[in-house]
Amino acid sequence: MSNAKQQANDPLLQWVTFRLGNETYGIDVMFVQEVRRYTEIAPVPGAGHDVLGIVNLRGSVVTVVDARVRLSHEDAPITDETRIVIVEYSGEVIGLLVDQVSEVVYLRRSEIEGSPRISNDDAARYISGVCNKDDRLYILLSIEKLLGKSDASAEMDLF
Template identity: 35%
Template sequence: MNMLVQTHRVDTRTVAAMPKEFLSFRLGGEEYGIDILRVQEIRRYEAPTRIANAAHFIKGVINLRGVIVPIVDLRLKLGCESADYTDFTAVIVLNLSDRVIGVVVDSVSDVLELGADSIRPVPEMSSSVGPGFMLGIGCIRTGDVERMLILTDIQALMSSDEMGLMAAAALH
């Protein structure tokens, strides 16, 4: 059976406005990238203080130098099959619209610089990361090996209604 996959168009203005450097990290078997300018720091995972009645992907809060930071397990949020905590599990602390949020990932890889010629449009398909949260697909070739990075609009993802994190910040 031959399936046709439609792609979203990415015009040159959109690509020009995209971040140039991305922090790459792993969730399950996939590699993702987020704008490095949104990253405040990377920390080793430590169990947060649980919050009653929080969504299953909100693990709790930590006190980061006097700032109470909600911790979101992106693996659970995006439907990864398992969310095992290992020595490689990390928390990426993000600065988003004057709000600090931590996201749990399987591991952090590296910082990559991507030019417009390395970014492909997002194909139209069913995905745990909706097309509105994806900037594109980054293609990185190292020798004979090509890596694909799902470039994520972390600001939009953390601002989604079901997260409830950014709306709560606006009220305070």
């Protein structure tokens, strides 16, 4: 098989990576609109436990979700490295509060292993795959599962 055919069958995917504690997560770059510095978040009464509130993004109201809560991490203080990753999914714009945005990594589909089935942890259902590259473990998230509607957990629905 020629190298061009091999690469066509093994596409190069781009992932925006971010840190929560000691773990590095990735979101498909196609869903990421921008990365913003932390800004004051206005609370919304009655919002789900993982919804921090809303922010104004150039005249639009954006819901901000705490990625730590959604992915079952302990609380951490807001620092100078804290960021809000603005993603668009299913016509909605959502912010994800993360500890730190790392970099954009390029991974071949063949480098990504399926989602591990080692835990009953709720957070495990959001993982689409993992990749161990350059001595780093990337936990790749499915934005569809992370932000999509779920019959099993109505309180986690954002829309």
